[in-house]
Structure formats: structure tokens, C-alpha cells
Amino acid sequence: MRKGMFVLHHNEPHQVISHEFVSPGKGSAFTRVKLRNVLTSKMMDFTYKTTEQVELAEVETRELQYIYQEGNNFVFMNPRTYDQVEVSGEVMGSDHNFLKEEMICHVQFYNDQPIGIFLPKKVTLEVTEAEEAVAGDRVTAPKKQAKLETGATIAVPIFVKTGDKVVIDTSTGEYVSRNN
Amino acid sequence: MSSHQFNFPVLKQRAVIVQAIRDFFRRSGFWEAETPQLVPLPSMEPYLEVFETQLLDQNRQPTRAFLISSPEYAMKQMLAAGSGNIFQITKSFRNAEGVSPRHNPEFSILEWYRVGADYLQIMDDCEQLLKSIAKTIHPDQQPILEYQGEIYNLTEPWERITVSQAFKKYAQIDQKTLLTTPKLLAASKERGYQVNEQTTWEEVYNQIFLNEIEPNLGKTKPTIIYEYPVSQAALSKKKKSDPRFAERFEFYINGLELGNAFSELTDWQEQLNRLKEDQQEKARTGRTLFDIDYNFINALKSGLPECAGIAVGVDRLVMLFTDQPSIQETLAFPATHLWPELIK
Numbered sequence: 001m002r003k004g005m006f007v008l009h010h011n012e013p014h015q016v017i018s019h020e021f022v023s024p025g026k027g028s029a030f031t032r033v034k035l036r037n038v039l040t041s042k043m044m045d046f047t048y049k050t051t052e053q054v055e056l057a058e059v060e061t062r063e064l065q066y067i068y069q070e071g072n073n074f075v076f077m078n079p080r081t082y083d084q085v086e087v088s089g090e091v092m093g094s095d096h097n098f099l100k101e102e103m104i105c106h107v108q109f110y111n112d113q114p115i116g117i118f119l120p121k122k123v124t125l126e127v128t129e130a131e132e133a134v135a136g137d138r139v140t141a142p143k144k145q146a147k148l149e150t151g152a153t154i155a156v157p158i159f160v161k162t163g164d165k166v167v168i169d170t171s172t173g174e175y176v177s178r179n180n
Numbered sequence: 181m182s183s184h185q186f187n188f189p190v191l192k193q194r195a196v197i198v199q200a201i202r203d204f205f206r207r208s209g210f211w212e213a214e215t216p217q218l219v220p221l222p223s224m225e226p227y228l229e230v231f232e233t234q235l236l237d238q239n240r241q242p243t244r245a246f247l248i249s250s251p252e253y254a255m256k257q258m259l260a261a262g263s264g265n266i267f268q269i270t271k272s273f274r275n276a277e278g279v280s281p282r283h284n285p286e287f288s289i290l291e292w293y294r295v296g297a298d299y300l301q302i303m304d305d306c307e308q309l310l311k312s313i314a315k316t317i318h319p320d321q322q323p324i325l326e327y328q329g330e331i332y333n334l335t336e337p338w339e340r341i342t343v344s345q346a347f348k349k350y351a352q353i354d355q356k357t358l359l360t361t362p363k364l365l366a367a368s369k370e371r372g373y374q375v376n377e378q379t380t381w382e383e384v385y386n387q388i389f390l391n392e393i394e395p396n397l398g399k400t401k402p403t404i405i406y407e408y409p410v411s412q413a414a415l416s417k418k419k420k421s422d423p424r425f426a427e428r429f430e431f432y433i434n435g436l437e438l439g440n441a442f443s444e445l446t447d448w449q450e451q452l453n454r455l456k457e458d459q460q461e462k463a464r465t466g467r468t469l470f471d472i473d474y475n476f477i478n479a480l481k482s483g484l485p486e487c488a489g490i491a492v493g494v495d496r497l498v499m500l501f502t503d504q505p506s507i508q509e510t511l512a513f514p515a516t517h518l519w520p521e522l523i524k
Contacts, residue, residue, distance in 0.1 A: 010372060020280030022390060028227050028383060028465075030390055047390035049383050052374050 001031050001048070006038065006057040006110070009046060013038045013057035013110045022047060038115040041090060059108050059115065066103045074099065076107060087114045097152035098123050098170050119170040124179050125149055127164045130156065186512060193317075194498045194510055198269060200316035201290060201494070204309050205267040210292060213266040215254035217273075221473040222246040223253055225414075226461035229276035230468050231285075244470065247273035250491055251291055252415070253476040256444070259293055259487055260479040267292035269494060279522045281506035282436065284495065284515050293489035298443040299416075299427045302488045303404050306431050306439060307336040310402065313501060325433065327500050332401055332433055339403040343389075343425075346405055351392045358385070359409060359424060382411065397432035404431045414454050416442030427488075433500060441490035448480035 001007075001019045008014070014035035022030040029050045036043050038057075048054065064076035064085060072089040074096065087107060089096070091114055098119055099105075108116035129147035143155040146166070156175045160166060167176040202212065220243070222230050228249050234242040248254075251270050258266060272289040279285070294301055311334050314323040323334040347353040351371075357363040361381040368384040369375040375384065397403040406429035410418055413426030427443035445451050455472045462469055495507040508514035516522055 021278045021283060023227050023277065028380075028386065030386065032390070045391075045395070047387060049374070049379075049387055051378065051383070 001033060001054065004116075006059045006108075006115075007035070008055040008057045009035055009037075013059070013115065014044075015116065017043070038110060039113075057110060059110050061106045061108050061118075063104055064107045066099055066101060066105060068101065069096075076105065079104075085114060087117060091115060092117060094173070095119050095170065096150075097173065098125065098148075098150060098168055100125060100150055121170060122167050122176060123170055124165050124167050127156070127160060127162055127166055130160055130162045130164075184513075184517060187509060190502045190504060190509060191512055193502045196316065197313055197498050197501055198288075198494065200313045201269065201309065201497075203316075204312040205292060208265075208305070208308075210265040210267045211263075213251075213255055213258055213263065213268045215248075215251045215258070215268065215270065217248050217271055219246055219248055219254070220244065221470055223249050224455045224458045224462070224470075224472065225249055226458040226465075226467075228274050228467075230470075231273045231275050232468055246470070249274050250289060252489075252491070253473055255291060255293060255489070256484060257476060257479040259295065260482055260484045265292070265294050279508075279515050281508070282496065284507055284511060286515070287507070288494035290492040290494050290497075291489060293444070293487050295485050295487045297488045298486070299406070299429055299441050299488045302441045302490050303338075303340070303406075303429060303431075304336075306402075306404070306441075306490070306492075307334075307338055310334045310497075311336070313497070317501060325500055327434060327503055328505065330434065332398070334402065338401055338431070339398075341403060341405055342407040343405060343409065344407065346393045346397075347388070350396050351388050353388070385409070385412070394432070394437075395435045398434050398436070402431050402433050402438075404429050406430075413442060414458060415445050415451075417445055436496060436500070437493075438496055438500075439490050439492035441488065443486075443488045444484065446480065446484045446486060448477055448484075451480055452477050 001016060003016055003018060005016050006013055007016060014037050017034040017036050019031055019033040022032045030047045031050055032045060032047045034043060034045055065079045067075050067077050073086040074092050076085045076087060085107065095117055100123065103120065103123065106118040107114050126149045127146045128149050131144045131146065142158050144158050145153050146156040146160055147153050154168065154173065154175055156166060160178060165179045167179050169176050230249060231247040233245050235245040236242055250272050251268055255266060255268060269288060269290050271286055273286050275285060277283050277285065292305065311323040314325060314334050325332040325334055344355045344358060347358050353367055357367050364381055364384055365375050365379060368388060373384060373387055397405060407419060407425040408428040410424055410426045413428040416426040416428040419425045419427055428441065430437050430440050432438065459472060495510050498510040499507045502510060504510055508516050
């Protein structure tokens with residue numbers, strides 16, 4: 001069982017949000033998972049026997065290019081067929097913080113419905129606004145806040161300036177390096 | 181590497197709670213035993229994996245050594261030798277459980293044993309202990325626990341329900357079905373659980389317990405769930421009036437298990453048989469194997485007095501009383517900080 005994977009639970013596709021080991025006193029081992037029903041977005045807990053065979057939901061991944069936002073939806077295009085697909089804000093989650101036009105993403109489909117998205121592991125974004133560094137604050141890590149061209153705010157090292165291009169790890173949302 | 185943030189208010193509160201626990205037991209006629217964490221043979225708990233290391237002599241010749249998964253065997257040897265009522269707060273270690281909001285590989289365990297008592301008196305101890313911690317933290321208010329927006333009333337009596345009653349109430353499974361393997365397997369399959377030729381009674385019993393019963397325990401006040409099917413109580417006495425059940429209980433707040441208690445098994449022969457079965461189970465499941473601790477068996481042979489005892493997760497208690505979402509927040513150096521790669 002891995003975080004992010006899609007499984008069939010009572011014949012409906014669910015994404016594994018988190019999982020933990022459970023051993024009830026003098027009992028064998030179990031895995032407690034938090035599942036999100038990808039059709040209804042409903043969250044639930046379920047405890048599997050660790051010996052259980054879990055059926056994977058047949059999820060297909062397609063490479064699509066982000067073109068624009070429309071209300072709460074994000075419109076993607078298949079660069080080969082020019083077919084358009086709308087991904088809801090719910091499916092997008094906080095990933096929109098690092099989503100930039102023309103970015104190529106992996107969108108996951110179940111029965112032709114978009115149910116998940118992966119941004120490139122690392123993206124390069126421009127800093128549109130960086131705080132002045134505060135000198136002398138050495139107790140906490142030497143970081144400051146910077147606003148990116150996508151509107152998101154992240155912590156960056158104090159040497160980063162407005163106009164710099166920075167590399168972000170999209171899985172953690174953290175600054176990786178400067179890339180001017 | 182990011183700098184480590186210590187949550188000093190929570191850590192100081194932890195120290196207050198641990199002190200309150202020690203004060204409670206001293207006032208109640210217990211003394212604090214100190215038993216080793218590094219031992220030649222750990223407890224034979226069939227479903228737990230141990231931490232193994234080596235003890236080297238002066239010529240660097242190795243001997244097997246283990247970290248304890250609980251101080252139980254050592255404390256029972258002291259009881260058999262006439263210690264009287266004892267308690268202990270010590271570190272214990274469990275391997276291969278991963279890190280989750282409720283698990284850390286190294287954790288603090290509180291055990292206490294009452295001589296001449298059975299599990300019913302340990303239930304009373306639990307009620308008084310939690311009330312006493314609440315009173316230490318908030319001397320001028322009713323003994324309540326506020327956790328993640330919910331309020332739990334710690335005043336006795338807590339809710340008490342037997343395992344049989346709980347299966348009936350929350351899963352509509354009657355006692356006969358519960359105790360009959362083919363019936364329980366069929367009932368479990370009917371409820372949509374995966375059941376095949378390898379599935380055991382123990383697996384479906386626990387899967388139903390974890391999915392359908394546990395979330396209902398300890399909703400507005402703590403719940404004591406007691407009288408477990410006898411196979412689920414390796415170190416406990418059978419109930420005299422109904423030997424299909426054992427004198428074991430657990431107590432819960434908000435679906436979280438906080439402690440596991442028994443009227444302790446004093447019959448050395450039965451204990452030895454159960455340890456052999458547990459050792460077989462360890463072999464079957466590919467866990468680290470080690471010998472049966474005959475010092476423990478010999479202590480029982482010499483005469484363990486009638487007694488009852490319990491193990492309580494101190495980190496979980498601190499998590500509840502400091503209103504933290506996970507036990508990691510209650511530790512100065514959680515495993516997730518020491519081994520950041522474990523989080524993934």
C-alpha cells in the first residue's frame with residue numbers, strides 16, 4: 001500500500017491518502033488507510049489485513065499541457081490531438097500553486113474522468129516579489145518569503161531577489177535552487 | 181538540514197504529566213521498579229518485531245542482546261520474589277511498525293501491577309489515574325479532557341462494555357457467531373471483507389473490531405472494553421464463570437487505545453505452552469526468533485502471586501492531555517526528525 005495509489009474498495013475507485021500500521025494488542029498486523037473516493041471525494045478510514053490482496057483501480061495517465069484557468073477549473077490540452085479536458089479545482093488541490101501555462105503534466109483518468117494530477121517533479125518559476133532579508137535573525141533558519149509568478153508564496157534563502165528564477169520541488173512545495 | 185524546532189510548552193507539560201503519574205502511584209501504595217531495557221531475551225509477543233543488537237565481551241566476542249518491547253517479564257520476576265505493588269515508566273522499542281501519528285519505534289510505557297487484585301481493580305486504577313492527571317493540570321475544574329475540539333468527561337464510572345456486547349451493538353454479530361470460526365468467516369464475507377482459505381478467525385475478528393467497533397469507543401467519556409475471547413489474551417487468566425473469555429480489558433478515548441490489562445496468568449505450565457505457540461507463530465511469520473525466557477517461567481514456577489497489571493502508552497496519554505494531533509509532537513526527538521526519510 002502506497003500513498004497516492006488508486007485501489008478499488010467496494011468496487012469504487014479510491015485514492016490512498018495515508019496509511020499506518022496497526023497491531024491490536026495480541027493480534028496480527030493490519031494497515032489502516034485513509035481513502036478518498038475519487039468519484040464522490042468522500043473520505044473514509046478502512047483497515048486492511050496485511051495479507052489482503054487489494055485490487056488496483058485501472059487508472060490511466062495521459063500527458064497533457066495546461067492552457068488556462070476557467071473559474072474553478074483548469075483546462076488542459078492534448079498536444080497531439082488538441083482535445084481539451086477540464087480538471088476541477090478539487091482534483092487539482094494545492095498543485096495549482098506551481099502550475100504555469102504550457103506546463104506538461106500527467107493527468108490521471110478513471111473511466112475518462114480526470115481524478116488526479118502530477119506536476120513535473122521540479123518546476124522553474126519566476127520570483128515576482130521577494131521580502132527584504134531581515135539581518136541578525138540567526139535563531140531560525142535563514143529564510144524569507146517570496147511570491148512566485150503563479151501567486152504562491154514560498155520560503156526561500158535570503159539571497160533570492162525579485163526577478164530570479166527558482167526551482168521548486170512540487171511534491172513538497174519547497175525551494176530547491178536558484179536557476180537564473 | 182532544517183533547524184529543529186522544540187515545542188517547549190508541550191515538552192514541559194509532558195514533564196508535568198509524567199510527574200503526576202509518578203505521584204499518583206506513590207500515593208496509591210506502589211513503588212517504582214527499574215528494570216533493564218537491554219536484555220538477553222525479550223518478550224515473546226508473536227506479532228511484534230524486536231530490535232536486536234550484540235553485546236561484546238572484552239575479547240569482542242558477541243552475544244545476542246535485545247531492546248525490550250515491554251518490561252513485563254522482568255516486573256513479574258520481581259512480583260514473584262515478593263516486591264508487592266510496583267509500577268514503572270520506561271522506554272520500550274518495537275520494530276517494523278513504521279511511523280504514524282500513533283507509533284514511534286521508541287516509546288514510553290507505563291506498567292503497573294497490583295498484588296491480590298484482578299482486572300476489575302485495574303479498571304478503577306485507570307479511572308483514578310486519568311482523573312488525577314486532569315486535576316494536576318487544571319486543579320480548579322472538573323476532570324475533563326479537551327482533545328481536538330471534543331470534550332471527554334473523565335469522571336467515573338467510565339463506559340464499560342464486553343467484547344461480545346460490542347460485536348452485537350456495533351456489528352450485529354451475536355456471541356455464537358463471534359466464537360464459531362466458520363460462522364464468523366461467513367459473516368465477515370457477507371459484510372464485504374476479503375475472506376479466503378488462508379483467512380483466520382483472528383484476522384476477521386480483528387478486522388471487524390478495527391473497522392466497526394474501535395471507532396465507536398471512548399466517544400464522550402473513556403470506554404473500557406473487557407472480556408476478550410481467550411485466544412486474544414496470551415498473558416491473562418481465563419474468566420472463571422466462562423472460560424471462553426479472558427480477564428483482559430483495554431481502555432479507549434476517541435477510538436484510541438490507551439492501555440491493555442490482564443488478570444495475570446499465574447500457571448507456569450500454561451504460560452510455557454502459550455510461549456511455545458507464540459514462538460511457532462514468530463517462525464511462521466518470518467520474525468526474529470529467540471529462545472523462551474526460562475528465568476521468567478521459573479519465576480512463575482516459584483509462585484507469582486495473584487495479581488493484575490496493565491501497560492499504558494505514555495506518549496499517547498501526553499498527546500491527549502496536551503491536545504496534540506500526533507505523538508511525534510509530544511517528543512523532543514521523534515523518529516520522524518531523527519530519520520526524516522521515514523516520513524515518505
